[in-house]
Amino acid sequence: MEKDIQIIPSLLSIDIKNLKKSISSIPSYIKILHLDVMDGHFVDNITFGPHFVKVVRELTSRELDCHLMIEEPDRYYDRFIDAGATHISFHIETTKDTFSLIKKIKKRKVKVGIVLNPETEVDRIVPYLDHIDYVLVMSVHPGFAGQKFLNYTLRKVKRLKDLRGKREYFIQIDGGINDKTGKKAIKAGAQWLVSGSYIFKGDIKKNVERILNG
Ligand code: DX5
Ligand code: ZN
Numbered sequence: 001m002e003k004d005i006q007i008i009p010s011l012l013s014i015d016i017k018n019l020k021k022s023i024s025s026i027p028s029y030i031k032i033l034h035l036d037v038m039d040g041h042f043v044d045n046i047t048f049g050p051h052f053v054k055v056v057r058e059l060t061s062r063e064l065d066c067h068l069m070i071e072e073p074d075r076y077y078d079r080f081i082d083a084g085a086t087h088i089s090f091h092i093e094t095t096k097d098t099f100s101l102i103k104k105i106k107k108r109k110v111k112v113g114i115v116l117n118p119e120t121e122v123d124r125i126v127p128y129l130d131h132i133d134y135v136l137v138m139s140v141h142p143g144f145a146g147q148k149f150l151n152y153t154l155r156k157v158k159r160l161k162d163l164r165g166k167r168e169y170f171i172q173i174d175g176g177i178n179d180k181t182g183k184k185a186i187k188a189g190a191q192w193l194v195s196g197s198y199i200f201k202g203d204i205k206k207n208v209e210r211i212l213n214g
Contacts, residue, residue, distance in 0.1 A: 004170065005186060007208045008065060010034040010196035011056065012047065012145045023059050027205045032063040032087070034174070034194045037080070039070035042094055043143035050083035057084030065089070067115065067174065067194075069142045074101050081108045089113030089136050089172075092125055102131050113172065117142065118150050122159045132169055134192065135160055139185070140175030146197040149176030154188040161189030179207075183214030 011033055015022045026033070035053055040046040053064060065087035066080045073090035074097075080088060088105050092114050095101055105112040113134035114125050118141055125135065137156050140147035153173075160171050172192035173185045182193050199207045 004191040005212065006030075006032060006192050007182075007199070007211055008032045008034045008172070008192055008194045009199050009204075009208075010036060010145065010174070010194050012036045013196035013200040015200065019055070020059055022200075023056070025204055027208060030062070030208065032065050032192070033060065034065045034067060034196075035085075036196075037066055037068050037070060038143065041071045042091065043069045045143045050079040053080055053083035053085055063087060065111075065113075067136065069115075070094070074104070077101070077105055078108070081105075081110055085110060087111040087113060087134070089115050089134070091115045091117065091142075093117055093120060098128055099131070102128060106131075115142075115174075116156065118153050122156050122163070126163070129163065129167055129169060134170040134172050136172040136174055136194075137190070138175055139173050139177070139181070142175075147176055149178075149181040151184070154184060157185065157188040157190050177211065179210040179214060182211040186214070 036047055038045045038047040063086040064084055066085040068090045071094055073094055077088050102112055111133040113136050114132055115136040117138050137153055139149050139153045170191045171189055173190040174194035177193050177195040178198040
């Protein structure tokens with residue numbers, strides 16, 4: 001098992017009625033939580049904004065990874081950092097001046113990631129690979145939890161692994177991750193596995209272990 005493998009629960013599937021209790025039942029060795037921000041424009045769903053991130057920030061000292069599925073990430077990223085995000089990822093499909101956005105996010109001393117939709121090719125982000133902390137490969141079409149894993153996205157994970165060389169970016173994968181698909185993703189080279197509906201259905205600790213042990 002690669003030592004860098006991290007399971008990152010997506011709070012989109014957490015029991016929001018019992019948020020405090022649910023967060024406290026996440027195993028303590030989980031270091032990062034994933035927050036899916038959707039605006040109803042870039043994706044066909046609306047979730048939450050900085051206020052919710054702030055509430056989560058008050059409930060945990062873990063790292064908070066905000067996945068911005070929004071138009072104009074340039075206009076909003078700052079508010080999520082103010083709310084407590086430690087990681088900001090934005091979709092390459094939404095940016096005009098990508099270098100400038102990377103620079104601005106890094107200036108705030110948080111980690112920066114670029115996200116690729118299932119049909120967006122790795123070539124599109126090669127110029128930025130020296131400047132970012134992680135790449136998120138979407139393994140479902142963004143917008144909803146509980147969708148089926150798209151196997152064809154694994155070739156992009158492999159390509160990113162081959163391209164890495166001396167660079168230090170992590171490869172994150174998000175969508176449809178369970179004990180079976182997680183194993184395939186790890187084999188292809190993914191290090192950070194985001195999982196929502198699988199983790200939060202039943203025993204969280206056991207589900208995390210099942211993903212790790214395939
Ligand atoms: C989908 C989100 C995912 C989602 C994953 O647009 O980016 O983070 O919460 O949920 P599952 O693991 O159920 O596919
Ligand atoms: Zn996500």
